[in-house]
Amino acid sequence: MADQTSSSGAIAKPKSTATDNSRWAQTVDHFKREWQLYVMLAPTIIWFIVFLYKPMYGLQIAFKDYSIFRGVAASPWVGFEHFETLFSNDQFIRAVMNTIKISALNLLFGFPAPIILALMFNEILHATYKKTAQTIVYLPHFISSVIISGIVITAFSPTAGIVNTVIGWFGFDPVYFLTQPEWFRPIFVGTGIWQEAGFGSIVFLAAIAGVNPSLYESAVVDGANRWQMMWKITIPSILPTILIMLIIRIGNIMEVSWELVILLYQPATYETADVVNTWVYRQGLQSGQYDLAAAAGLFNAVVAFVLVMTANSLSRRFSRTSLW
Numbered sequence: 001m002a003d004q005t006s007s008s009g010a011i012a013k014p015k016s017t018a019t020d021n022s023r024w025a026q027t028v029d030h031f032k033r034e035w036q037l038y039v040m041l042a043p044t045i046i047w048f049i050v051f052l053y054k055p056m057y058g059l060q061i062a063f064k065d066y067s068i069f070r071g072v073a074a075s076p077w078v079g080f081e082h083f084e085t086l087f088s089n090d091q092f093i094r095a096v097m098n099t100i101k102i103s104a105l106n107l108l109f110g111f112p113a114p115i116i117l118a119l120m121f122n123e124i125l126h127a128t129y130k131k132t133a134q135t136i137v138y139l140p141h142f143i144s145s146v147i148i149s150g151i152v153i154t155a156f157s158p159t160a161g162i163v164n165t166v167i168g169w170f171g172f173d174p175v176y177f178l179t180q181p182e183w184f185r186p187i188f189v190g191t192g193i194w195q196e197a198g199f200g201s202i203v204f205l206a207a208i209a210g211v212n213p214s215l216y217e218s219a220v221v222d223g224a225n226r227w228q229m230m231w232k233i234t235i236p237s238i239l240p241t242i243l244i245m246l247i248i249r250i251g252n253i254m255e256v257s258w259e260l261v262i263l264l265y266q267p268a269t270y271e272t273a274d275v276v277n278t279w280v281y282r283q284g285l286q287s288g289q290y291d292l293a294a295a296a297g298l299f300n301a302v303v304a305f306v307l308v309m310t311a312n313s314l315s316r317r318f319s320r321t322s323l324w
Helices: 015-033 035-063 081-087 090-110 112-123 127-142 145-155 162-169 181-209 213-221 226-251 258-264 267-273 276-286 290-319
Strands: none
Touching: 015 035, 035 081, 035 290, 081 090, 081 290, 090 112, 090 181, 090 267, 090 276, 112 127, 112 181, 112 226, 127 181, 145 181, 145 258, 181 226, 181 258, 181 267, 213 226, 226 290, 258 276, 276 290
16 A cells, blocks of 8 residues: 555556546547537448448348348358359359459559549649640539440440441441440440549649749759659659559459449340349349348459458558558
């Protein structure tokens, strides 16, 4: 007792308790000072809780013989039976491979597109022309996928489509591109680039705007031309942003834009067009196999998690740039 009593006879509080009280007081004080920011953040937090975290309760459906009449809690457990069914299903394996192939094409051609576009915009000196060009390439992002798919279907129509009209000028027969499996991936990837490249370039334009102007001034003094400044100054300066966006893109490899796939594909193109999310849609909503669809969705999420963790670790190790 002697070591816990002060010279005045009062009992000293344990050091850890005093530290916890101090931290709590600092937290409360910080909240009082910045309460407006927390109020603004509240809708986002509520949205995440309601639409992202609360539905995680339903993940157990993947391990149960789920019945909508029994409910989640009363449905019997079946362990990994649904996952065994998945990996023995040829259509699911095909959907996984299609997802990887389409995402690889998107990564190869779609990821550099907004970077190149941002670099091109940065080289435009005429302000009015630059704003006009930016507005034109941003617009497709704000158009509904339903309208985008309608434009694509019309453009590639064998009778009145502009693509087949041009082909006819050279004396070739019309081609119904959207019924041929080998054409689906190029059309889908090209449509995605057209729709999203302009809007995606905004992030890289913002990064370019943050480059120190004195670097360009020094380069001009040294006699560097525009190409050399872009290659030696602009690209290295925005490299951390490029790596962060690449990590996010890798994490979304299993999340192909399935809404556009559903609008463009048909049974004739399932061979190359069917992806995991469209397979889940058909099995879960159309066939009523909710437990099997939940297992496929969980598999998708786990693969995405592993990919983003791996990409982040590699980026942190080799470039010292990472999401966390």
